[in-house]
Each structure stands twice: as structure tokens, then as C-alpha cells.
Amino acid sequence: MAEWDGEALARLRGAVHRGDGGRGLEVLAGRPLGPVLQYAGDVAVAARGLPGGAALARECVEELRRRGLPGDAELADEIEGVSGLAGLPVDLGAVAAAMDDGFHVLDVEYGDVVPVDEGGEGVPIPPGVLPEGEDARRGAARRWLAEQGYRAVPRGL
Known part of the structure; x- marks a missing residue:
């Protein structure tokens, strides 16, 4: 293997x-x-x-x-196709990094993660202690995103 x-x-x-x-x-x-x-x-x-x-x-x-x-x-x-959440083209890695840092917002129109001090408007991403490992961090970001009513979908050009 x-x-x-x-x-x-x-x-x-x-x-x-x-x-x-x-x-x-x-x-x-x-x-x-x-x-x-x-x-x-x-x-x-x-x-x-x-x-x-x-x-x-x-x-x-x-x-x-x-x-x-x-x-x-x-x-x-x-x-399984039963989530019922709205799709948002967001990078889960960026959400996880924002959770690590704090002071970011999620633009729910475009899926961008923007620092608050750059005039970002949207859903505040709370700072949090994330688990170790990329897979676990993506999962924590996915859970937070679902709590906001969204699921991550691939970003288009």
C-alpha cells in the first residue's frame, strides 16, 4: 500500500x-x-x-x-446527500487558519476569508484552539461552517 x-x-x-x-x-x-x-x-x-x-x-x-x-x-x-446546507466556495484551510488567528470574517457571498482590519464584512470567524493535524483542522472548520448553515464547495474561476 x-x-x-x-x-x-x-x-x-x-x-x-x-x-x-x-x-x-x-x-x-x-x-x-x-x-x-x-x-x-x-x-x-x-x-x-x-x-x-x-x-x-x-x-x-x-x-x-x-x-x-x-x-x-x-x-x-x-x-449521503442529506446535509441541506447551502454551498459556499470557501477554502476550509483558510477558515481553519482564521480560527487559529482570530479577527477574520467569512464573506458569505464569495467565500473569501478576510481580516477584520482590512474592512472585511461578513460572519465573524471565532478564534479557537484547533486540533493537531491538517485533516482534523479541516474537520473543525467544516463543523463551524455547517453551524453557520454552509458547506464547502470547490471554488470556480
């Missing part, structure tokens, strides 16, 4: 950022989902209708529900 090195993780991040389910499936193939379960779930959403997409979706939902970390239930609901 292949492991997660920096190059593979960068390719996975890129596929998720673009909403490219096919490329995401390729990167996930033969690698453990546990260390990147939040990204894998995003790939499962993007890969709906693609060969291998349904199997990934089932595996991700099962693992997310079993693991139960912040953001896991919200992502499992999204994969």
Missing part, C-alpha cells in the same frame, strides 16, 4: 480544490484513507457517478461515522 508523501498530498489537495473527482480517485487509489479522511470525503462528493465513486462514498461514510471527529458527521451527511 502506498503511503502519503508530500507530493501525493499536494495532488490530493489540488484535486479537491478543483472538485476533480476522477483525479482524486486516482490519488487515493492504494493509499490509506485514515490520514486524509476529510479530503477523501470531498473526493467522494466530487466523484459521484464516476466508476469507483460509490465504493469510496460508502467507505468514507462508514469511516467518518465510526471516527466521529469534529466535521465528520457533517461530511458524511454531505456525501
